[in-house]
Amino acid sequence: MSHPRVSVVVPAYNNEPFIRQTMSSVLEQDGVDLELIVADHSSKDATWDAMGEFADDPRVRLLVTPAGGGAEANFNRVSAEARGDLIKLLPGDDYLLPGSLRRQVAILDENPAAVLTAARRRLVDARGDVVVNAYGLKGVRGPMRGAEAIRHTVRAGSNVFGEPGSVLMRRQALDAAGLWDFRFPYLVDQATYINLLLQGDFIPDAEPGAVFRLNNGQWSVALTDYQYQQVSSYHRDLRQRRPDILTEGDVRVGNRNAWLMAQRRRVTYRILKKRMSS
Known part of the structure; x- marks a missing residue:
């Protein structure tokens, strides 16, 4: 059985209002051989039922992550199931913009020494209204060696790469890093990217590629x-x-x-x- 080129993995938890849009935004991506893996982590709402509406698509795999272990358990469970050479983790209330996956795959194909690329993202509120149209990659002017990218994000005092939905990574590098780094929970995204950047380079994607949903929490x-x-x-x-x-x-x-x-x-x-x- 041949493996897909890209794995988009979704750790879902109480995302019933948004998960359909999340999954549709992946399955509507063009020009990419992909799989979509969604793991529900003991949701209290109808997330699982909403996920099930996509079960007939052969590109979709639906999983249940047992209760316990919090976000770390679900991030690592769904990521460990990925079969593609490239992987993107997409939270269950965010979604991709059209064409973004094809563009990011091309960036990594053209830059074999790079372990990850990150796009700017659009910020919306819980109603879906745009708060910021293109946000992220502050101070990034072009490709960076891994050590340079690490110093840049540390000196910025923030995660310049953005939330996981904006990032496409090489799965082999993520596996070598031990999957997601939750030692400092608020910095799980940035810490994980840095673990990858210890292995290779960073290439920015200046176009908005994902939508990050702000929430009251x-x-x-x-x-x-x-x-x-x-x-x-x-x-x-x-x-x-x-x-x-x-x-x-x-x-x-x-x-x-x-x-x-x-x-x-x-x-x-x-x-x-x-x-x-x-």
């Missing part, structure tokens, strides 16, 4: 303190592990920028929470 001022603590702790950990890549100056700059971003989030969260509640 993200609008917590208290959460900004936790986010900053996670970022600064991760920077120190990475510096200790890889002093050949990060200097103390890189960590200081990154922590300062992370603190400034946390203050901006406080204001932004209040504004957007009010908007989304109206």
Whole structure:
């Protein structure tokens, strides 16, 4: 049995209002030999029933992740099932823009030393209204060696690559990294990308490729303190592990920028929470 070129994997949990759009956005991608793997992790709503509407498509595999283990269990379970050379993890409330998968596959095909590419993304609120049309890749001007990309995102004090739906990775590199890195839960995306970038290069995709849905659970001022603590702790950990890549100056700059971003989030969260509640 031949393997698909690309695996799009979806760790679903209580995504019944959005999972149909998520899955449709993958299956409607053109010019790509793909499989779509969706794992439901003990949802309390009708997510499983909504997923089942796509069961007749031969490209679709539906899984159940047993209760327990949180997001880490579902991320790793659904990713471990991937058979494609390339893999994209797409959260169950986000979706892809038309043509994005074909474009990202071409980027990695043209750059064999690259282990991942990331697109800019569109931010929408829970109703689907656009908040920002093209966001991400701050300060990225072109291809980067892995170590350069790592320093850049650390010094920025934030994940410049974006949420998983914006990223296409080489599955072999993700496997070699031990799948998803949840040691610092708020930084799982960035930490995992960095583990891959220790193995190869980064190529940006300047076009918007995915839609990230903001939700009310993200609008917590208290959460900004936790986010900053996670970022600064991760920077120190990475510096200790890889002093050949990060200097103390890189960590200081990154922590300062992370603190400034946390203050901006406080204001932004209040504004957007009010908007989304109206």
